[in-house]
Amino acid sequence: MKKAAALFVGGVGLVIAVMVAGAALSRPATYHGTHLSPPMPASPFTLESADGTVSLEELEGKAVALFFGFTSCPDVCPTTLLRLSDALRRFEEAGGDREDVQVVFVSVDPERDSPARASAYARAVDPSFIGLSGEPHEIADVASDYGIYHARAEGSDATGYLVDHTTTITVLDRRGRVALLWSSTVTAPQMAEDLATLL
Amino acid sequence: MRATERSAPRLTLAALALTALAPIGCDSGAVPAARGLSVVDPWVRVTIRPPVPDSTDAPPVNTAAYLTLRNPGPEEDALVRVESAVADTAEIHSVSMTDDVMRMRPVASVPLPSQGEAVLEPGGVHVMLIGVDRALAEGDTVELTLRLRSGRSVSVRAPVRRTQPPSTRSTSSRAARPASRMISASSATSTTWSCMRTRPSQMVVWTTLPLAA
Numbered sequence A: 001m002k003k004a005a006a007l008f009v010g011g012v013g014l015v016i017a018v019m020v021a022g023a024a025l026s027r028p029a030t031y032h033g034t035h036l037s038p039p040m041p042a043s044p045f046t047l048e049s050a051d052g053t054v055s056l057e058e059l060e061g062k063a064v065a066l067f068f069g070f071t072s073c074p075d076v077c078p079t080t081l082l083r084l085s086d087a088l089r090r091f092e093e094a095g096g097d098r099e100d101v102q103v104v105f106v107s108v109d110p111e112r113d114s115p116a117r118a119s120a121y122a123r124a125v126d127p128s129f130i131g132l133s134g135e136p137h138e139i140a141d142v143a144s145d146y147g148i149y150h151a152r153a154e155g156s157d158a159t160g161y162l163v164d165h166t167t168t169i170t171v172l173d174r175r176g177r178v179a180l181l182w183s184s185t186v187t188a189p190q191m192a193e194d195l196a197t198l199l
Numbered sequence B: 001m002r003a004t005e006r007s008a009p010r011l012t013l014a015a016l017a018l019t020a021l022a023p024i025g026c027d028s029g030a031v032p033a034a035r036g037l038s039v040v041d042p043w044v045r046v047t048i049r050p051p052v053p054d055s056t057d058a059p060p061v062n063t064a065a066y067l068t069l070r071n072p073g074p075e076e077d078a079l080v081r082v083e084s085a086v087a088d089t090a091e092i093h094s095v096s097m098t099d100d101v102m103r104m105r106p107v108a109s110v111p112l113p114s115q116g117e118a119v120l121e122p123g124g125v126h127v128m129l130i131g132v133d134r135a136l137a138e139g140d141t142v143e144l145t146l147r148l149r150s151g152r153s154v155s156v157r158a159p160v161r162r163t164q165p166p167s168t169r170s171t172s173s174r175a176a177r178p179a180s181r182m183i184s185a186s187s188a189t190s191t192t193w194s195c196m197r198t199r200p201s202q203m204v205v206w207t208t209l210p211l212a213a
Helices: A002-026 A076-093 A115-125 A136-145 A188-198 B010-020 B028-034
Strands: A034-041 A046-049 A052-055 A063-069 A101-107 A130-132 A150-153 A162-166 A169-172 A177-182 B023-026 B038-045 B062-071 B077-084 B087-098 B101-106 B110-112 B116-120 B126-132 B141-148 B153-161 B176-178 B192-199 B202-208
Touching: A046 A115, A046 A130, A046 A136, A063 A076, A063 A162, A063 A188, A076 A101, A076 A115, A076 A188, A101 A115, A101 A136, A115 A130, A150 B101, A169 A188, A177 A188, B038 B141, B062 B077, B062 B110, B062 B141, B062 B153, B077 B087, B110 B116
Parallel strands: A063 A101, A101 A130, B038 B153
Antiparallel strands: A034 A177, A046 A052, A063 A169, A150 A162, A162 B101, A169 A177, B023 B153, B023 B202, B038 B062, B062 B116, B062 B126, B077 B110, B077 B141, B087 B101, B087 B126, B116 B176, B141 B153, B192 B202
């Protein structure tokens, strides 16, 4: 009798475990950013870094966080890049592998930001970051492909022109597809969680 | 925090007020004019890339300064100019964000309501330091002088940080707002604001609170 009861309890436990596991597996992953399901193909591009050309396809196998900005920007651009650096640190502390993520900064101010300058800026935030620039028409094409608005605005004698631009971060999955969009309100801890979910 | 909260030890209140208020000086010739102004949580972001010495073609190195300027007095005022020895120029800029598109523009002034505050923070109104002549790293400090429309001014020594201190993150995007977030010292009848010399080289705007429980 005791054996039958034990078998019954064990069986019920097994059924519950299977149900819980099934529910967890069938639940769609949740993200803090905007998740694109299915992911969209990402437009390939090749731009210049301080060390030569970098093609997006070289980065396949990693999640890529793509941010467009300019190095004279004192507020939103450094805030965003430092937030990405903080997110990578948190991702690593939570058990993630930093090597699985590549942050790429693309200048939307190619007239003032040379490839060397864009690279130095990105690396100063985090040595693992890639900074890219290129000819104005190349930057315009890449920005357009990723839905990034950018336009010059009048500044002062001291600042020179300013640059209005989209601050959304585009995240590609390991297969080089656009999988996530992070708006400026997504925090570093939320980015870290999204990376863990995506990877 | 409210100075009128009876449960809080007043010594603690005084200590917190001294910790929160960071100005290092009022214009020595205008102490009465600067009376009452306080600057809370000033900070300057690290320079992302160092200046290039003797380079004439490199674009200037820029960064930003942030703070909350409080005006417990009955007269409204406005922040009209900021000066710093580390930068060629300092301008006040506002940032608007529409559909995640950032637009930054110079502004002539920031309103400072009576019994209110002007909040300068990332993604909002900030001081753009243009042409920074040295690398600014965590642990450094930057002296800023804030000049107001009334002629008052206050100097502050701002620590250099990588990111915004969590305690300063506000939920409001308005640069100027009434005193709802202020330490309510200005409303407590037993409290006075003064500008007082504490070290030979520094002056501190501080809140005088009764120390006796």
